Amino acid sequence: MIRDFLTVTWKEWREQLHIGGGKRGTILRALFSIGLLGVLWPWLIGPAFITTAVPIVFSIATSAMYVAAIVPDSFAGERERRTLETLLASRLPDSALLLGKIAACWSYGYLASLAMLAVGVITVNITHRAEGPFFFPPLTLFSALVLAALAAFAMAGAGVLVSLRSATVKQATQALATGLTLLLLLPAVLAQVAPRTWNNFVDWMGSTESPFHLLTRLGSALVLLSLVLLAVARRRFSRARLLVDS
Amino acid sequence: MGTRAHGERQLSGLAIDARGLSREFVREGTRLTAVDHIDLQLPRGAIFGFLGPNGAGKTTTIRLLLGLLEPTSGSVDVLGFDVRTQAAQIRERCGALLERDGLYDRLTAYENLQFFARAWHLPKEVRSARIRELLEHFGLWNRRNDPAGTWSRGMRQKLAIARALLHRPELVFLDEPTAGLDPAAAAALRDDLRALVRTEAVTVFLTTHNLAEAERVCDRIGILHSGKLRAVGTIDQLRSAAGSSIVNITGAGFTADRLAAVERATRVQIVEAHETALRATLPEPATAAPLVRALIEQGCDIEEVRRDTPTLEQLYLSLIGDTDAASAARGSADNRVHRGEEGL
Numbered sequence: 404m405i406r407d408f409l410t411v412t413w414k415e416w417r418e419q420l421h422i423g424g425g426k427r428g429t430i431l432r433a434l435f436s437i438g439l440l441g442v443l444w445p446w447l448i449g450p451a452f453i454t455t456a457v458p459i460v461f462s463i464a465t466s467a468m469y470v471a472a473i474v475p476d477s478f479a480g481e482r483e484r485r486t487l488e489t490l491l492a493s494r495l496p497d498s499a500l501l502l503g504k505i506a507a508c509w510s511y512g513y514l515a516s517l518a519m520l521a522v523g524v525i526t527v528n529i530t531h532r533a534e535g536p537f538f539f540p541p542l543t544l545f546s547a548l549v550l551a552a553l554a555a556f557a558m559a560g561a562g563v564l565v566s567l568r569s570a571t572v573k574q575a576t577q578a579l580a581t582g583l584t585l586l587l588l589l590p591a592v593l594a595q596v597a598p599r600t601w602n603n604f605v606d607w608m609g610s611t612e613s614p615f616h617l618l619t620r621l622g623s624a625l626v627l628l629s630l631v632l633l634a635v636a637r638r639r640f641s642r643a644r645l646l647v648d649s
Numbered sequence: 650m651g652t653r654a655h656g657e658r659q660l661s662g663l664a665i666d667a668r669g670l671s672r673e674f675v676r677e678g679t680r681l682t683a684v685d686h687i688d689l690q691l692p693r694g695a696i697f698g699f700l701g702p703n704g705a706g707k708t709t710t711i712r713l714l715l716g717l718l719e720p721t722s723g724s725v726d727v728l729g730f731d732v733r734t735q736a737a738q739i740r741e742r743c744g745a746l747l748e749r750d751g752l753y754d755r756l757t758a759y760e761n762l763q764f765f766a767r768a769w770h771l772p773k774e775v776r777s778a779r780i781r782e783l784l785e786h787f788g789l790w791n792r793r794n795d796p797a798g799t800w801s802r803g804m805r806q807k808l809a810i811a812r813a814l815l816h817r818p819e820l821v822f823l824d825e826p827t828a829g830l831d832p833a834a835a836a837a838l839r840d841d842l843r844a845l846v847r848t849e850a851v852t853v854f855l856t857t858h859n860l861a862e863a864e865r866v867c868d869r870i871g872i873l874h875s876g877k878l879r880a881v882g883t884i885d886q887l888r889s890a891a892g893s894s895i896v897n898i899t900g901a902g903f904t905a906d907r908l909a910a911v912e913r914a915t916r917v918q919i920v921e922a923h924e925t926a927l928r929a930t931l932p933e934p935a936t937a938a939p940l941v942r943a944l945i946e947q948g949c950d951i952e953e954v955r956r957d958t959p960t961l962e963q964l965y966l967s968l969i970g971d972t973d974a975a976s977a978a979r980g981s982a983d984n985r986v987h988r989g990e991e992g993l
Contacts, residue, residue, distance in 0.1 A: 410767040414753070417764075421755035421796065489751025489812075492715050493768050494741040642736075643718050 407495050411503025412510070419473060419511060436515065440465055441522030446530050453527055453537040458544070459617065461523070462516050462551035467558040470512030471583065474562025475575035477504040478645070483571045491642045501640045505559045505633070512555040520547065546618040553625035560632030567639055662729060664820050664852035665691040665714060669723035671876075672709055683709040685876035686723065691869065693819075694850040696842060698857060698867030700965055706876040707856045708748055711822050714854070715740060728819055741769075744818035746826055750809035754798025758789055758808050761797055762815055769816035783811040786841075802829035810838065814845070820852045821845075827862060839866045864961040874969040887964050895957035896937045899926045900950045907947040915943045 420429055444461070445452040452458065481487040490500070528535050539547070562579055569575035593601040670687040673680055684706045691697050701707050712718040714727050716736025724731070730738045752761050759780060766776045784790040787807040797805060806829045813821055823842075827835035843866065845851040857863050863870060864884060871881040880887055901924065908919050908927065917940045921928040929940060937954055944951060959967075 406770065407768070410764065413767065414756075414764045417760055418753060418755050484754065485749035486751045486753055488717070488747050488749065489745065491717055492740060492743075492745045492747060493765065494737065495768050496737060642716075646712060646717055 404496065404499060407499030408503045408506065411495060411499055412507045415477070415504060415507030416511070419507070437519070437522055441519045442526045445523035445526040448527075450527055450531055450534060450537050452523055453539055456543065456617070458520060458523070458539055459547045459550060462520055462547040463554040463621075465519050466512045466516035466551040466555035468512075469515040470508050470555050470558040471562060471579060473511055474508040474559055475566050475569070475572050475579055477508060477563050478566040479569040479572045479575040480566075482569075482645075488646060491645060497640055497642065498637070501563065501636060505556075505563050505636075508559040508562060509552075509555045512558065513552050516551045516555065517548070542615055542618075546615070549618060550622055550625065553622055553629065557625050557629045557632060560629050560636060564632055564636045564639065567636065567645070662693060663690050663726070664693045664695075665689055665697075665725070665727055665854070667714075667723065667725040670710075670713060670720055670725050671722045672706075672713055672718060673721045682876050684713065684720075687873075687876075687878045689871060689878060689881060691852065691854070693852050694846055695868040696846055696853040696855060696866055698855050698863035698870045699873065700857065700860065700863060700870060701873035702969060705873045705969075707873055708824070709876075710873070711745070711747065711824065711854070711856070715743060715745060715822065742819045743822065744813035744816065744820075745822040745824075746806075746809045746813045747822070747824050750805045752797040752805055752809055752812075755796055757794050758784065758797055758800070759793040761808060762812055765812050765815055771816060779815060783815060787811055803831060803834060806830055807834065817849065818851065820854065822854045824856045825858065826855065827857065827859065835862070842866060860960075860962045860965055870961070872965055872968045879968040880964070884961060887961075888959055894931045895920075895928065896931060896940065897926070897928050897953075897955045897957065898937075898941070898944070898951060899953045900944075901925055901952075902949040903927050903944075907944070907949060910947055911940065911943040915939050917943075 420426075422428070422432075448457060452461070478487065481490055495503075524538065527537055531537070561582065562575075565578045565582070566575045569578060590601065593604075667687050667689040670684060670689070671682065672684040673682050675681070687710065699707055699710070709718065713720055713732065714725060716727075716732040716739050719733060724733075726732070727739045728742050730736075730742075732739060753764070756764065762780045762783065763776070766780060771779060781790065784793050787810070789804060789807060789811070792800070792804070797808060800808070806826070810823070810826055813823065827838055830838060839862065842853055842855075846853060846868075855863070855867065867884070869881065869883055870887060872879045872887075880890070882890070903922050903924055903926070905922075908922055911917065912919055916932045918930045919927055920930055931937060931940065937956065941951055941954055
């Protein structure tokens with residue numbers, strides 16, 4: 404099972420690395436991302452990028468964003484490029500196919516997020532070398548690493564679920580984008596519709612500035628969400644259904 | 650393409666044993682029967698040609714046999730495993746080239762095969778040797794590092810066939826394997842398939858629209874139409890079951906008045922006649938004996954009596970009920986007979 408899971412993850416990674424015209428395209432895309440998120444942002448924010456709660460939010464956002472960029476391709480891409488049936492006709496078990504694809508998206512998003520954090524630290528220490536050196540407080544770093552991993556996993560689970568049911572990558576991307584937009588609008592809607600509930604929630608979340616509380620509360624929510632998404636995806640994954648829908 | 654690596658295979662028993670196999674789909678409230686009570690027993694180590702027009706249910710049948718779809722009714726054992734409960738074991742022992750080549754465009758040819766070799770747990774030391782063996786066999790080794798998406802259709806088809814054979818499956822499903830191949834490559838593939846069956850006792854389940862190809866390479870043929878298996882057997886069995894109502898007779902003395910008398914006496918229709926040869930349609934089912942007797946009674950001399958052998962194309966067209974096409978094909982087949990025989 405582990406071997407099959409790693410095989411699927413290996414294939415997904417190879418495909419990702421070949422997007423955009425091989426090695427040159429991959430390197431250019433990576434340089435653009437690093438320039439924007441690893442250099443420009445930390446440079447503009449300065450030491451606060453390291454010493455405050457910013458890295459936690461940054462790592463959560465970037466990991467989820469990177470996952471969201473590739474996860475629509477997971478099953479919808481196979482369906483669109485007519486490779487799904489051959490994949491399903493292989494000996495790879497259902498769980499390896501599903502978890503392998505989730506793991507590939509998760510690892511891609513998480514590693515990209517970590518890379519951006521690392522480059523960000525270097526950038527701030529170079530641009531503010533007179534005031535430095537700077538490094539993340541241990542609990543902040545730990546919270547950023549754990550929450551980024553959980554956010555990436557939740558996004559991978561949600562994305563795979565959407566991709567399973569979509570005919571094309573475009574359709575999956577649109578569905579995922581709509582879902583994320585609604586999720587981002589939810590606080591504003593809640594604040595309008597039920598201001599008391601929303602304020603209580605905000606108070607609860609922000610009852611302390613300690614990253615530990617953010618870690619436990621947001622982390623618990625993300626774990627719960629991930630488990631629900633994984634269970635639903637596992638339940639909806641059926642070779643016959645995937646073929647009939649394609 | 651190499652020798653067996655995973656021990657001797659069980660040669661006894663059936664590769665496919667389907668009884669009353671059916672599959673229905675419900676589309677927009679309408680129930681559609683894609684596969685309708687198929688009975689099929691296919692021995693191991695044979696090439697089975699599965700023929701039928703587009704939409705006949707061939708793809709659905711393959712999906713059922715691979716355990717990708719569950720039958721609505723009936724039972725199927727593939728390589729001794731039940732498709733309902735042991736689909737994973739079936740897929741482990743099968744290779745498939747389906748409707749689409751299923752290649753990953755972004756991956757190189759080598760990576761495509763590497764992925765499936767890993768999926769089938771080929772040991773590391775065997776993996777690279779086997780991939781090289783197949784790529785060299787199909788003349789693709791020099792392009793192994795090119796993305797499959799940049800390849801021509803024929804090259805992709807070869808790569809997809811290599812993928813289907815990579816793990817030395819016991820049963821291979823090949824959906825239109827020679828589509829897109831040049832004639833030399835198609836002939837080479839047919840030789841490969843025969844060699845696989847001969848040396849490794851692989852069972853090949855082949856769909857094709859190329860009836861001449863099926864006639865050349867298949868040990869057994871099944872003809873599917875509207876989800877029903879209209880005929881199944883060896884080509885000789887199908888021919889003898891279908892028979893032919895056309896008879897060619899050579900001799901002497903076939904004059905118009907004698908032939909008119911024969912027609913009146915036997916209900917035979919003389920299609921074409923010369924002084925030394927005639928071609929007649931017998932009332933079905935009938936033997937040629939009454940016609941020969943009548944000709945002799947009229948004073949004709951008989952040298953040779955020969956029944957037309959129906960081609961697979963004629964059998965196919967008559968079974969799928971396309972009467973217009975069948976007539977056209979029969980006409981063209983008759984013309985071929987005509988051109989090949991002096992005096993007719």
